[in-house]
Amino acid sequence: MYVLHICHSYYPPFLDCARQYAALFKDSPYKVVTVYLTGKPDPEVERGSASDEVIFLGYSSKQVKGLKLGAIAKIRQLVKSRDFAFCIAHRAKPTYVALLATGLPVVSVHHNYNDYGRFTRRILVNFYRKRLLMLCVSDSVRDEMRQHLKHWPAEQIQTLYNRIDVDAVRQSLLPRQEARRRLGLEDDTYVIANVGRLHRDKDQATLLRGFAQALPGLPANTLLLIMGKGPLELELKSLASALGIADKVCFAGLVPEARRYFRAFDLFVLTSDHEPFGMVLLEAMAAELPIISSDSGGAAEVVHGSGALFELGDGRQLANLLVEQALLSSSDRHTCNVLGSKFSDIAARQHFFSLSFIKDVLSIKHLSRIGECDASFPD
Numbered sequence: 001m002y003v004l005h006i007c008h009s010y011y012p013p014f015l016d017c018a019r020q021y022a023a024l025f026k027d028s029p030y031k032v033v034t035v036y037l038t039g040k041p042d043p044e045v046e047r048g049s050a051s052d053e054v055i056f057l058g059y060s061s062k063q064v065k066g067l068k069l070g071a072i073a074k075i076r077q078l079v080k081s082r083d084f085a086f087c088i089a090h091r092a093k094p095t096y097v098a099l100l101a102t103g104l105p106v107v108s109v110h111h112n113y114n115d116y117g118r119f120t121r122r123i124l125v126n127f128y129r130k131r132l133l134m135l136c137v138s139d140s141v142r143d144e145m146r147q148h149l150k151h152w153p154a155e156q157i158q159t160l161y162n163r164i165d166v167d168a169v170r171q172s173l174l175p176r177q178e179a180r181r182r183l184g185l186e187d188d189t190y191v192i193a194n195v196g197r198l199h200r201d202k203d204q205a206t207l208l209r210g211f212a213q214a215l216p217g218l219p220a221n222t223l224l225l226i227m228g229k230g231p232l233e234l235e236l237k238s239l240a241s242a243l244g245i246a247d248k249v250c251f252a253g254l255v256p257e258a259r260r261y262f263r264a265f266d267l268f269v270l271t272s273d274h275e276p277f278g279m280v281l282l283e284a285m286a287a288e289l290p291i292i293s294s295d296s297g298g299a300a301e302v303v304h305g306s307g308a309l310f311e312l313g314d315g316r317q318l319a320n321l322l323v324e325q326a327l328l329s330s331s332d333r334h335t336c337n338v339l340g341s342k343f344s345d346i347a348a349r350q351h352f353f354s355l356s357f358i359k360d361v362l363s364i365k366h367l368s369r370i371g372e373c374d375a376s377f378p379d
Helices: 014-025 043-048 069-080 092-101 119-127 139-148 166-172 176-183 204-217 233-242 258-264 279-286 297-303 315-327 345-354 356-365 367-372
Strands: 002-007 031-038 053-059 084-090 106-110 132-136 157-159 190-195 222-227 249-253 267-270 291-294 308-310
Touching (some): 002 069, 014 031, 014 043, 014 084, 031 069, 043 053, 053 069, 069 092, 084 092, 084 356, 092 106, 092 119, 139 157, 139 297, 166 279, 176 258, 190 204, 204 233, 204 315, 233 249, 267 279, 279 297, 291 297, 291 315, 297 308, 308 315, 345 356
Parallel strands (some): 002 031, 002 084, 031 053, 084 106, 190 222, 190 267, 267 291, 291 308
16 A cells, blocks of 8 residues: 655755655555655655655756646556555645646645635635645644635644654754864853744844844853854844844854754744744754744744743844843753654654544545554554
């Protein structure tokens, strides 16, 4: 028995998204065939996909615009060669391909807002609604989609949080002293960190303003470390200079495998504007860092109960939280303990197989086989 798994591409963070969904079927009677519409064959991607089989169709992004007829034809041929139970498709384009190329039930995974804000995008999914389940990475994304697809039953638009392999991520973390040495940080520096694209969506401008206001109340050896590159790099550096904090801010650029260095930090701050989820928050949690996040989008759901939240764009409130956190002793700093129960592969697997859509698909498509293999599925 097979699951067809269609991804638009494998550039970050979508390779990890592919891994997350292939991991749902670990120790189950299903084999996962992952298909990447774009991108050349890559052994590293093949290993990182955690699938039983990986197929690279090799299209460019330009080639899969419009009707995507070539991709549809190839997927149609693939479906004829296996006994597929259903399909998982990430984002809108792979969902369209899955619906037009197959007659399979389709689980459509959505990582961003406004995927069906336009009427033209809603036409196809409305036509095929009876064999579609929409899975959103946060309640925030889910609620917006329910507004765009108002006549859909609520059970057909659900949340399945992103997750990490908690043990694997923790094993990959460098020890604190080694991570600091590699980043060129002094042992006694108090490091406030932010990791993300230098883009307006990430709102590092509020981070710089809040840090500047907090600086008189922070330890003298405090450093703000910003990892990432993007179109706002020069603008943000100019803002740091204008605020008089350039000597207290380090723009580290793009750091490969950045999450390995998280134990070098003392505090993690996310200032994003309407973040659909915020995978970087899970990585900070795995490193047992205290977290401050904007109270916006899916990020607020991740941090709720496990960190501090401030109003989006409110530099003064952020500054107060930065000072409060710095005054706490290391033993008093609040870190997250819900990774395993909410944001792990095991938690996601249990939730996924409890969804009524999935139960119905499995019982209708492979009732006799599932009866034989029942013990392989989570309760």
